[in-house]
Amino acid sequence: xxxxxxxxxxxxxxxxxxxxxxxxxxxxxxxxxxxxxxxxxxxxxxxxxxxxxxxxxxxxxxxxxxxxxxxxxxxxxxxxxxxxxxxxxxxxxxxxxxxxxxxxxxxxxxxxxxxxxxxxxxxxxxxxxxxxxxxxxxxxxxxxxxxxxxxxxxxxxxxxxxxxxxxxxxxxxxxxxxxxxxxxxxxxxxxxxxxxxxxxxxxxxxxxxxxxxxxxxxxxxxxxxxxxxxxxxxxxxxxxxxxxxxxxxxxxxxxxxxxxxxxxxxxxxxxxxxxxxxxxxxxxxxxxxxxxxxxxxxxxxxxxxxxxxxxxxxxxxxxxxxxxxxxxxxxxxxxxxxxxxxxxxxxxxxxxxxxxxxxxxxxxxxxxxxxxxxxxxxxxxxxxxxxxxxxxxxxxxxxxxxxxxxxxxxxxxxxxxxxxxxxxxxxxxxxxxxxxxxxxxxxxxxxxxxxxxxxxxxxxxxxxxxxxxxxxxxxxxxxxxxxxxxxxxxxxxxxxxxxxxxxxxxxxxxxxxxx
Numbered sequence: 195x196x197x198x199x200x201x202x203x204x205x206x207x208x209x210x211x212x213x214x215x216x217x218x219x220x221x222x223x224x225x226x227x228x229x230x231x232x233x234x235x236x237x238x239x240x241x242x243x244x245x246x247x248x249x250x251x252x253x254x255x256x257x258x259x260x261x262x263x264x265x266x267x268x269x270x271x272x273x274x275x276x277x278x279x280x281x282x283x284x285x286x287x288x289x290x291x292x293x294x295x296x297x298x299x300x301x302x303x304x305x306x307x308x309x310x311x312x313x314x315x316x317x318x319x320x321x322x323x324x325x326x327x328x329x330x331x332x333x334x335x336x337x338x339x340x341x342x343x344x345x346x347x348x349x350x351x352x353x354x355x356x357x358x359x360x361x362x363x364x365x366x367x368x369x370x371x372x373x374x375x376x377x378x379x380x381x382x383x384x385x386x387x388x389x390x391x392x393x394x395x396x397x398x399x400x401x402x403x404x405x406x407x408x409x410x411x412x413x414x415x416x417x418x419x420x421x422x423x424x425x426x427x428x429x430x431x432x433x434x435x436x437x438x439x440x441x442x443x444x445x446x447x448x449x450x451x452x453x454x455x456x457x458x459x460x461x462x463x464x465x466x467x468x469x470x471x472x473x474x475x476x477x478x479x480x481x482x483x484x485x486x487x488x489x490x491x492x493x494x495x496x497x498x499x500x501x502x503x504x505x506x507x508x509x510x511x512x513x514x515x516x517x518x519x520x521x522x523x524x525x526x527x528x529x530x531x532x533x534x535x536x537x538x539x540x541x542x543x544x545x546x547x548x549x550x551x552x553x554x555x556x557x558x559x560x561x562x563x564x565x566x567x568x569x570x571x572x573x574x575x576x577x578x579x580x581x582x583x584x585x586x587x588x589x590x591x592x593x594x595x596x597x598x599x600x601x602x603x604x605x606x607x608x609x610x611x612x613x614x615x616x617x618x619x620x621x622x623x624x625x626x627x628x629x630x631x632x633x634x635x636x637x638x639x640x641x642x643x644x645x646x647x648x649x650x651x652x653x654x655x656x657x658x659x660x661x662x663x664x665x666x667x668x669x670x671x672x673x674x675x676x677x678x679x680x681x682x683x684x685x686x687x688x689x690x691x692x693x694x695x696x697x698x699x700x701x702x703x704x705x706x707x708x709x
Contacts, residue, residue: 220541220690221552223290223376223559225451229460231380232443232450234387235530236464238523239439241390241471242320243327246517249479250488250496256429257420259412259480263473265429266436270469272636273437274462276596278629279603281458284444286606286618288454289692290559291538292445292531293595298542299696300602303679303687304672307544309598310535311668312591317532318566319584320438322573324524325364326581329357329574331517334495335510348577349656361574364525369567372529375556376449383526390519391467393512394474400505400512401482407504412480417489424650431643431651434596435589436472439524440465442531482509529566536562541690543682544675550690586653587661593640600633606697618697 227235252262283296291298293313298306332340343355372379401407416422440461447454475497479485482500489496501509537559540549553560573581603626608615610624620626643651653661688696695701 219547220550222693223448223537223552224557225449226376226557227380227446227449227451229452229456231384232446233460233464233467234384234523235380235446235527236440236443236460237467238383238387238390238520239442239527239531240437240464240468241439241520242324242524243331243517243521244436245472245475245520246497246513247327247330247495249476250485250500252429252432252476253480253485254489255420255425257418257422257425258414258416259476259485260415261420261422261425262429262476265426266433266472266476267469268426269430269433269436270465270472272430273433273440274465275629276600276633276636277440277461277465278458278626279600279633280441280444281461282603282607282620282626282630283599284447284457285454285620287692288447288450289538290445290448290534291541291691292441292447292535293599294535294538295691296602297595297598298687298691299700300605301598303542303544303684305598306542307539307672308668309591309595310539310544311671312588312664313535313595314532314539315584315664316438316588316591317528317535318569319573319581319588321365321525321528321532321566322361322570323578323581323585324521324528325361325570326357326574326578327521328364328518329360330578331514331521332357332360334498335514349579351577351579353575353577358574362571364522365567365570368522368525368529369563371526372533373553373556373558373560373563375558376446376530379526379530383523386519386523386526390516390523391471393516393519394471394478397478397501397505397509397512397516398474400509401478401501404482404504404509407482409481411482411484412477417486427643428650431640431649434592434640435585437465437468438589438592439468439527439531441592441595442527445531445534448534529563532566533559533562536565538691542687543690544679580656583654583656583660586657587664590641590644590653590661593637593644597634597637597641600630600637603630604634605700615697615699 249262252266253259256262256265280292287295287299289295291310294306294310297309329340340356340360341354345353345355347353371382402409416425443457443461443464447457450457479488479497479500482504488500498510498513501513505512536545536549539545540547540551540561549559549561549565551561552558606615606618606621607627607630608622609627610622612622615621643649644653646652685695688694
């Protein structure tokens, strides 16, 4: 890696209007993002609608509040282990693209394309899912507005013109917010995260202070029907979905207005905060009313029922505020991540070069933002059930990104006592190397949980079908772009994506144009 790259970690923030060019047509993003904004991007992306709508589902699937909270806490710890690799690589390669850039360095362009192909689908589908969650929330709070203009039914889900309108408005609004600059989207994200946290704290205080609410409602901690080990395992298996968002930190590393070595610390604190919020919402749901009474299949939103029974309309209002903040911060955060992956792919010319363009006034990857918005706008028309299949399938893609990132970090790192690799400060670190090895094992375990037949967390048949379709589309696209990619050398791609050459020991002999 060039010395100019390493200076990213030490340099002071550049002027917000400045762009550093590494070639005639690749423009680097300005350094606008403050540490608390980046932390909020990760936290808000990890805490979406699920934290406020699904606690009862997790208690039912895990066999009680203890398994649900323990499973999510363990999942958070496992994500911190994986986050160690992301934090180190974001420090060494502070560029847009995250796992795509790391996979490019460690394993070449073909693997990088595979990684980014699933990441793009994942980020885009989560943007769409958050928008549809806003409409779903409206179905429970203002059905007279949302359930207007019934159109058709998809996989048992009734599609209304009202919900499509709400989802569309949200998608367009946050695309505009992101397009108008990282400072705006980062500042908005931090404010919304604060509102969400304050609403959750008010719920905790309100439930405990109410006559109906009590910690005694949490007992018994298990229902006695689900094997405790199986119950915890089922909840741990959702960790890639529940905590996805911490990897948005390295996605934005190019825009850090602070030393990139702080990335790991931000990842850790965002994951700790996310795990705490998940567990607190399970505790709120279980404390507001006897949790076993909330397990009925006829309950559409058990958390809302429990909070309303304990705190009345005030509790419901606080829950809705927290849920809305969780949803919109997810929208905003994954717009950031999705557009940055597309920016990096455009720089590598694995997709049309229009995606590498940066808006001349706002300094944002506007083509990527537009793509994510347009792709997500189609999703509400297919119904939430079908969209959920895609999101479930995309969790496989994220686990592969975890695997590639951890494996790349393992290749770069040395045991303590060895000399640091050239231009890779901190690469002689036993704890980082052990963490990256553990990250590889954790990612493989998640993949097996999702794919092995008979696993308690196995993907559904529709999700497997969706994955097959996306793989076929990716293979066709890869074949179409292959001839163009052969016109570029690895050195040219590295310069465009990384801003300089990769470390010498990772340069393969005879490297030319390879994909």
